[in-house]
Amino acid sequence: MSEAVDALARRHLLRADRQEDLCFALWHPSTGQTRTTALVERLILPREGERNVHGNASFESHYFTRALSEAAQAGAGLALMHSHPGGLAWQGMSPDDINTEQGHAAAVYGATKFPFVGLTIASDGAWSARFWERTAPRQYARRDCATVRVVGERLGSTFMEALAPVPRGTEAQIRTISAWGKKKQTDLARLRVGIVGAGSVGAFIAEGMARTGIEDVTVIDFDRIETKNLDRLLYAKRGNVGALKAEALAGHLGECATAARFDALPVVAAVYEDAGFRAALDCDILFSCVDRPWGRHVLNLIAYAHLIPVIDGGISVRTNRHEELAAADWRAHTVTVGHQCMQCMGQYDAGLVQLEREGYLDDPTYIQGLDKGHPLKARENVFAFSMACASLQTLQMLAMTLDPLGRSNPGQQLYHFVGSFMEPSEHGKCSPECLFPELVARGDHCGFKVTGTPPSNRDPVVEKLPEPVPSLSQRLLRAVKRLFVG
16 A cells, blocks of 8 residues: 555554544555555545444444445455554454454455455554455455555565565675664565666666575566677676576576575566566566666556556766767666656656557667667666666665665665766656556556567577687697596
8 A cells, every 4th residue: 555545544543542443445456477466545434423443343334335335336346444453563363353354255245356355453553464265155265465565755564474484684694684683674685576677787786685685586577698788797697698688687696695595586578568567566666677668668657556666767878079978877766656757757758668669669770760869879888887876776775665764765866977976866746747646556457558569570689609719728738638537
């Protein structure tokens, strides 16, 4: 849920008199490859006489009927929220809680065709949640959620330890844990982090996540390693030329991860393909390391409609007429509900999305016809600049998840290499005409299909480096070794 929905729920449910309270809410599904998320869009607060708060909170039948009707009309699922004023952290369920939720699951499913969702908030603001799934006619079973996430200025997560066990710190993490403590590290490590784009910036970020102790990293990229990538891909060697970037990077991460349990999932697809899109929806936070408009457009939608924060960045390099470096700038920002979207801040041109869909951005003749200074002609991924941009993006992510001293939003950061200065941070808002803020928490029901078939001319170069020719002395040495070995 968004921070705004969380704040309203807290005000209603966490009463000053420490009585239990309740309310209903509407939710929309976000369907990934391996998980389904319930996105709580808005609350349906009780009116006078619709619930009782003395002792165990309960609701009247006409309140339930009203909420069910609103859910059916909105094409949404229905959730019941209630509070445990004396509880801390993830909450279990009393027999009364179970009977109430399970007893109404059939009516909810019949009216909405979605499972009934139950949420409990403890006195410290921690949420717990479950789905009541239909297993047979008139039979509904509880399926506990692994995590509940609140998204906004910061990313706050509550975990069910039976499904998301507390990570065991390792000797390799001593310095990391000493920086922000065990509690922050256990919450950080359990996030599923997605790296969209396994190029030079994505490689630095992915290795940083693995070394920091993140347990689950998903790498999404369709491309292959080419010779021209070797000056900037942290994980690539001569023998990797021709290999898939996602697979090569995922394999590399396994060798440098510090977590006791680590999983790197390579997804060989673009984020605008269904496989890449669904894999992204399985993540808790995403890094945008793409340089094309279609990918950024997809990630922009995910940040708002699916409530998955996206840490985006970019590099811009300009030379003068003497082919000398005139400017090198890199930027980083967090795209999420309440923040300015990538389209409004000018990170991509919506008009180019359709051109990419039709294959024009992979057509050399089209690119050659553009002006010399056109951004599509840029070749900006220099190793040192990529390293610096990746650092800024990583720090944006850490600020949002660690919330140091309550300062979780660094704003939009822009650094100029020529002149060596950082511009004052900006905290922009979307324009009134922007469509994305209206899609918050709509998930699969947002009404926009941003995925599609890759352009037919998108065919990555499969190139193998020639084997180095051994010198005469090397050939003689090998011949001598063969004689002695037999």
